[in-house]
Amino acid sequence: MSPQDPLKPRKRPVQRRSRETVDAIVEAAARVLAERGYAHATTNRIAETAGVSIGSLYEYFPNKDAILVAVAERHLAQMLDGVERALAVADGVVDSLDGLVRRLIEALLEIHERSSDLDRVLFSEAPHPPALHACVLQIEGRLAHAVEGLLQRVAELELRDADTAAHLVVQTAEALIHRFVQHGIHDLSRGDFVDEVAALLGGYLRGAGSTLGA
């Protein structure tokens, strides 16, 4: 009745059957997107892959982009989950800066490696409706927040603006890792790449207190 947000799922699936349908659609969409790219991921193909009629698909999603957003949301949530789990190990332990940075890089790297095709489609190829962008922002914000919390426990650091530093670290890691996974960087091996990024971020964080303060 109300002219609803054009990218929000159409109805809450209340019954178990419909919940499964929605899951099947999102799952199928992720696969089709990863395998064929955005342009060839047609709604009919997604429905077929999900083992669901096209009508059912449109029962739950008002249009193609809404599916895209749902896929991205699920994917980003999984990513965040993975990284948080990886960082959580450090929670009790007093970690060195280098250890922390490397754990972050490794976690992000593994996740990107596991879903590189979907990553490419979702964050390079597909249109970025505001809803998707907002979702990315939120996830990166939460990731930065988690990193910030850890940074403040590292004895050797005295950051002037931990918030900004955390954001820049996350953005830099994300961006470089995305590039590395997608098309490599200057033929660097995986190990060398990690070393370089660790050096980059470590150097930044060690200097960040004085730099901004200067």
Added chain:
Amino acid sequence: MSPQDPLKPRKRPVQRRSRETVDAIVEAAARVLAERGYAHATTNRIAETAGVSIGSLYEYFPNKDAILVAVAERHLAQMLDGVERALAVADGVVDSLDGLVRRLIEALLEIHERSSDLDRVLFSEAPHPPALHACVLQIEGRLAHAVEGLLQRVAELELRDADTAAHLVVQTAEALIHRFVQHGIHDLSRGDFVDEVAALLGGYLRGAGSTLGA
């Protein structure tokens, strides 16, 4: 009829008139892509904007992606040109590391700001055929090479692997600046952003000799 590279322009424009037609098409494509996005940049629209019939467009380009590649090539060449020009000022002068890094950041930032719409379309929205990717690689390689040359003149540095360092610097700067121009980073002002990136890259380069050497 003969099997030909499907993304290379169809004929060498030998005559002057042809050359102008090709230029007009590429120019028009760049404008249409920037203004309407990849999805709405139809070949008919491009031809119309170029003041050329759709038939003529296909005389010079075998398909839509070939136009895309041509636009990207031209755009990247202009970008490289701009950065090289900006860095060239430093050629005679013995520059400080910080000065060099900031000049690089400023040059890239200005260029991205000037063409942010086209950048977004070309590097986020549009499909990335191998030919385009190769082109990007080449440009980034040349940029890294230029940066490497400058790095070796900076007295304070003793890089173990200047080549890799230069590549990473270029990639990091590129990636962060692209993100900053497209959707900002954590509400950082332009000035603060430049400071942070300078700190990031400066710290890396100063530490790079020992880190890799360790």
Added chain:
Amino acid sequence: MSPQDPLKPRKRPVQRRSRETVDAIVEAAARVLAERGYAHATTNRIAETAGVSIGSLYEYFPNKDAILVAVAERHLAQMLDGVERALAVADGVVDSLDGLVRRLIEALLEIHERSSDLDRVLFSEAPHPPALHACVLQIEGRLAHAVEGLLQRVAELELRDADTAAHLVVQTAEALIHRFVQHGIHDLSRGDFVDEVAALLGGYLRGAGSTLGA
């Protein structure tokens, strides 16, 4: 399963609850048709508005057109009722021809004004299955019959074929009033319009005896 008139309601609603459900559906359909037009009055929307599941709707109506016919029947019955009530006032009184004609026009006009949206949808926009047409015929017949009865009491008239005259009067009034309410006629004010139609019908009736007789 048995071949059944495809536009007749499916089951006699014998029980009270069923009767209420049917009424709710017809009422909802009338509203949805008036508010969104035939093309956007989907059966799902009607069921939802009626507070009934789509399954239940199809329990009582074999298809969409059957709902349409039911709405039209109810609407026409209400119209007839209104006009008959308005004319009934004249029953005891010996009315002048002009008074009778004006009362008819006013009654029809008011009714059309009250339900102009539904009128438009029902009689202009929607398909006219035979069942609907039959219904219209019947109502107009009864209306003509009522008018005929009144005409015969008007002293000043001596109609040769009161039946035909009554039908023509009703048809003309109906048609002109429908047009006037839907899109106006030559910028005539409501009052002027009534005057003109009264003149038209009055003139016809006064002349009808001799004209046909000639």
Added chain:
Amino acid sequence: MSPQDPLKPRKRPVQRRSRETVDAIVEAAARVLAERGYAHATTNRIAETAGVSIGSLYEYFPNKDAILVAVAERHLAQMLDGVERALAVADGVVDSLDGLVRRLIEALLEIHERSSDLDRVLFSEAPHPPALHACVLQIEGRLAHAVEGLLQRVAELELRDADTAAHLVVQTAEALIHRFVQHGIHDLSRGDFVDEVAALLGGYLRGAGSTLGA
């Protein structure tokens, strides 16, 4: 480039070939509409009937309703033409009121009889976008104007407001004839129907001078 009127034909057909294409489409649309009704007159069916690809159809018409409007415009123009031709005979001759009225009725009747299917679809079944309505208004206006001119030559008449009278005559004749052709009126024969309408309009016009003046 400009966001054009969504119901205006897309391009002026300049070359002869395209002019023929447009004509074929409109002609085919008229036939398909008349034969299958609005709901089943799909754009693909129209294109196929016209012997033209669906792409070509959308080259010249931005959407389905634009075709409808084009059909209506052509049809109305033909109708107007026919009536004007029929009335023109009276131009030189000093006609009696009854003669004039009958000639109008006959002309309209013949035209409606010739295209009753299309009439039904165009004016009852199909949606009435404003563009179509404007077109109807214009034609009826011109028809009324022509009738008004003739009325003023009829010696026996002294109309107070010839403009309004002409409009009402045209509207009434139109409406009744449309009904008569579509579903008959009270089993009246064609001849009787013409007599009745002539009586109706004649009576009105003869009385119109004094009625309005009263």
Added chain:
DNA sequence: AATGAATGAGAGTTCATTCAT
């Protein structure tokens, strides 16, 4: 060399209707 009318596969989306629950 250039034109632009024509093509048609295939896209996203709707909605009357069915049927397992």
Added chain:
DNA sequence: AATGAATGAACTCTCATTCAT
């Protein structure tokens, strides 16, 4: 008697590409 998830044929419309002129 009632539900509402599921269906899928059919729709309108787009656009990269071809080819007769």
